Amino acid sequence: MMEDIVHQYLRPKKKFPHVWCPGCGDGVVMNSLIRAIHSLKISRDNIVMVSGIGCSSRAPVYFDFCSLHSTHGRALPFATGVKLGNPKLTVIVISGDGDATAIGGNHFIHACRRNIDLKMVLINNNIYGMTGGQYSPTMPTGAYAATAPYGNIDRPFDICKLAVAAGANYVARSTAFHTFQIEKYFKEAIMKPGFAVIEAMTACPSLYSFYNKTGKGTDMMKALKDRAISIESAANMSPEDLKEKIVTGIFANGDAKPYTVAYQELMERAERSRVDEESI
Amino acid sequence: MLFYKLYKDKDGRKVGFVQGNEACAEAALAAGVRFFAGYPITPSSEIAQVLAEKLPMYGGRFIQMEDEIAAMAAIIGASMTGVKTLTATSGPGFSLKQENIGYACMNEVPCLIVNVQRAGPSTGLPTQVSQGDVMQTRWGTHGDHPIVVYSPCSVEETAELTITAINTSEKYRTPVILLMDETVAHMREKITLPHESEMKLFNRTRATVEPSDFRSFDTRFGDVPPFEPYGNEKGYRFHITGLNHDENGFPTSRQDEVVPYMDRIHRKIYNNLDDIIKVKEWNTDDADFLLIAFGTTVRTCLGAMEKGRKKGLKIGVLQLITVWPFADKVVARLAKKIENIFVVELNMGQIINEVSRAAAGHGKIKGINKYDGVFITPDEILTHLK
Secondary structure (H helix, E strand, O other): OOOOOHHHHEOOOOOOOOOOOOOOOHHHHHHHHHHHHHHOOOOHHHEEEEEOOOOHHHHHHHEOOEEEEOOOOOHHHHHHHHHHHOOOOEEEEEEEHHHHHHHOHHHHHHHHHHOOOOEEEEEEOOEEOOOOOEEOOOOOOOOOEOOEOOOOOOOOOOHHHHHHHHOOOEEEEEEOOOHHHHHHHHHHHHHOOOOEEEEEEOOOOOHHHHHHOOOOHHHHHHHHHHHEEEHHHHOOOOHHHHOOOEEEEEEEEOOOOOHHHHHHHHHHHHHHOOOOOEEO | OOOOOEEEOOOOOEEEEEEHHHHHHHHHHHOOEEEEEEOOOOOOHHHHHHHHHHHHHHOOEEEEOOOHHHHHHHHHHHHOOOOEEEEEEOHHHHHHHHHHHHHHHHOOOOEEEEEEEEEOOOOOEEEEEOOOOHHHHHHOOOOOOOOEEEOOOOHHHHHHHHHHHHHHHHHHOOEEEEEEEHHHHHOEEEEEEOOHHHOOOOOOOOOOOOHHHOOOOOOOOOOOOOOOOOOOOOOOOOEEEOOOEOOOOOEOOOHHHHHHHHHHHHHHHHOOHHHHOOEEEEOOOOOOEEEEEOOOHHHHHHHHHHHHHHOOOOEEEEEEOEEEOOOHHHHHHHHHHOOEEEEEEOOOOOOHHHHHHHHOOOOEEEEEEOOOOOOOOHHHHHHOOO
């Protein structure tokens, strides 16, 4: 049996139950994240968890770290301020597909471009759950939602490709089913200097299933397992064969200079150029 | 690249002939601001430019964010690590920042937002003067919230009020707005920055309780909760959220928690009006005419007062240095004794409604309004006084 680690990290004063629906993948993903943090032995006083608005963004309230539940879409700029205010902190951002790639899409590409040292857990359930099942930027074309009663005509983002193109140092995708794989990615991401994003595919058995008849939480969890295919295997498959698949694996693992390191160097240059005012 | 130079006078104080924007940046630095996040916008960009150059010289950090919303978010995030923070913008950018200004009110995060007003609405007249954002500083973000707004009429006063605003934000755990206008931002005047010892800097109060007893918004020590930064190394671990929250920062919708919270964040400002509200009066003792203004129009009012008095018009001037909370008591007192009141604003009439409310039926209150992007002259004011 796995050691009970998560309970050691729950806030002593916070009352449960949590907000997530039965069958939601958010808790499972958070379990893997906490296990990764625990195994890296990072002091919980050095961690700040920052989130936006949405189902997954409720996560930080439950964990015994300093945390900031921000405004919709803005987790990354709030986290950018935290990191630059105190670069010694490990800043973990929790966000969802709507939060990070619709209202916060601009912040997402710029955090990637800057390669600022934030560790982003992007939980993708392809829908706006908290507001009642509207289509998100990652909802597949043809799927149904509260605001797509005739089927979604939008094309979905591939979040990992977007992050790679925008310059993130570390980009990986896994699912709520693959708890050990995603825990490994979380560890690598936290250790990696620069911006890291882990896309965690999850299921919304409440609303996605309500509109798309994808079954119960267990059915949707099984679908995550069945649809997952490694990036290596996917390389030899046609786009047609990949249509229903979730490509998992590491999409980027670079060594670009992190923003805070570059800024530290800038500060040293600036301090050397400082001159006292002349007397008059 | 800096377009001004500071010198040291014989007493060792920094002096210079600088723009209002430059004065704001220098004063912020002197007051201990060590983080700036912003986005380029006319006519406030010089504040960002000065701090991009100077902050890293003094161990601070500057970042140009991807948009105005992000800049507001970043200063809140940085302030949560205990750093004094600043952002600067103008009308369109100020509109974009509103949601996160509300977040700072809700979570009692000290920070300073400088709004250098330009004519609006929308893109308006980007390089020209206006005072059209005065109501937006009060009610720009949604929901009931307290806010403190100062408005300087000179470059020297811009420096003074920047320091005052930072102190107020630290003392009351609240965002503060410095409401400048294009004229004060770009005109050049002499400033003398105070010595560090002369500034009486205020730093947010820290917590003293055991970590297990710590609360994000502790009301046991008065209406302003002690603040602890992220990374405090004392074992204080806490949550903040834009949702209505209890003393621990956890979301709540309980009426017996929401109402006391809302009452307290207002009380901490409104029970301290004597400390927060600043006005200046000139010749209000014998005045037959009272000019009420804020920002650079105060200077025009003083010019009109001088000219008018030479012609026998007994003019007095009231400057609203603190625009919000509104100086109700002062206006009520003056309205009872001065019959003719003129509210001079570079807008179509905004603060005049507050004057009328505070005057409560006393005095004849008229607006002198200009909204063509051109500064008002003393003669223009005097034509209204006949």
